[in-house]
Amino acid sequence: MARDRHAGLTPLLPRLFAFARTMLGDADAARDLVQEAAARALAAARVPDEAAAYRAWMFRIVRNAALDEIRRRREPAVVDRPPIDLWRYDEVRIAKITVEQGLAALGPAHREIISLIDIAGFSYADAAGLLGVPVGTVMSRLARAREALIAAIDASAVRPMKSRHG
Amino acid sequence: MADERTSDFEKLSALVDGELAPAEGAALAARLAADRELGSAYATLAQLKATVAETAGDCPPLTLARPRWPGLRRRAAALGACLLFAAGLGAGAWRGSAWIEDRIAPSAAEGPTAITLASLPAGTTIPRLDSAGLKLVGLAFNPGGVPLFTASYRGPHGCRLDLRAWRAGADAPSASGSSLRHWVVGGLVYELAAHGMPDWRFRIVADGAEEQTRIGADPERVERRLREANRGAPPCVG
Numbered sequence: 001m002a003r004d005r006h007a008g009l010t011p012l013l014p015r016l017f018a019f020a021r022t023m024l025g026d027a028d029a030a031r032d033l034v035q036e037a038a039a040r041a042l043a044a045a046r047v048p049d050e051a052a053a054y055r056a057w058m059f060r061i062v063r064n065a066a067l068d069e070i071r072r073r074r075e076p077a078v079v080d081r082p083p084i085d086l087w088r089y090d091e092v093r094i095a096k097i098t099v100e101q102g103l104a105a106l107g108p109a110h111r112e113i114i115s116l117i118d119i120a121g122f123s124y125a126d127a128a129g130l131l132g133v134p135v136g137t138v139m140s141r142l143a144r145a146r147e148a149l150i151a152a153i154d155a156s157a158v159r160p161m162k163s164r165h166g
Numbered sequence: 167m168a169d170e171r172t173s174d175f176e177k178l179s180a181l182v183d184g185e186l187a188p189a190e191g192a193a194l195a196a197r198l199a200a201d202r203e204l205g206s207a208y209a210t211l212a213q214l215k216a217t218v219a220e221t222a223g224d225c226p227p228l229t230l231a232r233p234r235w236p237g238l239r240r241r242a243a244a245l246g247a248c249l250l251f252a253a254g255l256g257a258g259a260w261r262g263s264a265w266i267e268d269r270i271a272p273s274a275a276e277g278p279t280a281i282t283l284a285s286l287p288a289g290t291t292i293p294r295l296d297s298a299g300l301k302l303v304g305l306a307f308n309p310g311g312v313p314l315f316t317a318s319y320r321g322p323h324g325c326r327l328d329l330r331a332w333r334a335g336a337d338a339p340s341a342s343g344s345s346l347r348h349w350v351v352g353g354l355v356y357e358l359a360a361h362g363m364p365d366w367r368f369r370i371v372a373d374g375a376e377e378q379t380r381i382g383a384d385p386e387r388v389e390r391r392l393r394e395a396n397r398g399a400p401p402c403v404g
Contacts, residue, residue: 018222027223086175087203089210099217117183118218124185139185143176146214 005047008054009038015120016062022115023066025104033069037061056130059120063112063130070108084154086147093153102152110145117142174204182211289352290331292317293378297392298371299399300327312336314354325402326361329375347372351379362402370395 013034020030040061041047048054103111116122116130117138124142128135177194180186186194198205292315294302304318313330320326331354332338343359345368350356358375360368374392377383 014222014225017225021223022221086210087171087207089206094210094213094217096217096220099214100221103218103221114218118215119222124180124183139180140176142183143172143179146179146211147175149218150210150214 005049006042008051009041009058012055012058013038016058019059019115019120020062020066022103022111022119023063023108024069025111029069033065034062037065052126056126059116059122059130067108084151086150089150089154094150098153098156099149101156102149105152105155106145106148109141110148113138113141113145114149175207178204178208178211182208182215287314287333287352287354289381290314290354291351291379293329293375295319295327295371295375295392297389298367298374298395300325300371313339313357321399321402323399323401325363325399327363327371328359329356330359331356345372347376349376349379351376352381354379360402364400364402367395367399 016034016037017030020033021027024030024033037058041058048057103114106114113127113131116127117124122130124135124138128138131138133141174194177186177190181191181194198208292302296302298321300319300321302317303320304316306316308314312332314332315330317329318326319329328343330339334350334353334355336355338355338357341357341359343361345360345363345365347358347368348355356376356379358372360371363371370391374388374395377388377391378385
């Protein structure tokens with residue numbers, strides 16, 4: 001009985017979409033990109049057998065397509081933000097809306113590493129394999145990206161309303 | 167001092183992710199209790215991670231369609247695939263039809279590998295006409311509506327074709343185009359319309375399209391036939 005080489009694709013779609021959406025900052029573009037990536041995968045002559053390899057392969061396809069799209073768009077350079085005091089930060093400012101705005105203000109490399117770990121759910125080792133870098137680089141890159149994200153949130157004019165208790 | 171803080175921040179970030187080695191994690195956790203700033207930074211990072219995860223949002227409903235003629239040849243296995251966004255499931259984002267523009271299986275340029283659509287009636291088929299030099303550039307579908315779908319093809323010399331299908335018995339939508347072909351397969355009426363395409367070429371293309379919608383068609387024969395339509399094809403006018 002023939003084995004379905006792409007049995008792992010459907011369960012991956014939400015994470016692929018979320019990853020692409022964060023990378024591109026645009027749900028419609030992400031939908032198109034994932035659609036195209038899936039078509040490419042289904043057309044591929046060689047498909048990884050093992051589940052983890054298949055997942056990495058699919059994310060690599062989506063990642064490459066996203067980076068191509070970002071290059072094509074020629075996104076404006078990311079503004080360097082003044083350092084902030086990470087050690088006394090008021091996390092009340094961290095809300096969904098400010099994080100979305102902050103992510104959009106980051107450079108692709110920062111968006112990518114945050115998206116891989118926090119949205120796609122990759123371990124550091126898996127992300128390192130996907131990006132072709134050592135695990136230590138993932139760790140430091142992610143910390144820098146989170147620092148940049150907090151700085152972007154801090155620079156945003158949007159402030160979440162504080163919830164009232166009682 | 168700054169290097170130490172940088173290192174601490176990296177470790178806190180990894181701790182939030184559960185990626186520190188057990189001994190290192192335990193040592194850092196012990197410091198968290200005693201160092202207010204470290205504790206504050208940990209809380210910030212944990213909040214940040216949780217909130218980033220929330221931003222992922224819902225994925226639009228996606229369905230992978232299966233190719234109609236799997237495994238006949240390796241090249242033919244470069245199958246077109248469609249991800250469908252099922253009608254009505256898009257929480258308002260979907261309004262009856264959607265376009266997939268110029269993004270369908272770019273590597274499937276050499277074989278007439280038809281596409282089936284999972285959310286449309288079984289057997290509904292979108293032919294591929296690449297071998298005739300006509301690229302599928304758009305696909306609008308509307309399950310339950312008339313037409314069920316509209317597929318648009320474009321050639322390099324201004325040739326345009328539109329393929330539509332609806333259930334037999336439904337009121338046919340008004341047709342346009344300088345050449346028309348209708349056929350019925352499996353309870354569906356297909357209509358292929360060309361704009362300014364020479365008749366001889368349209369006949370070949372329509373034969374190829376029609377054959378792909380029929381069960382048991384020979385894809386290699388269809389491909390050979392479609393290639394004939396691409397030989398010395400003049401521009402389409404009109």
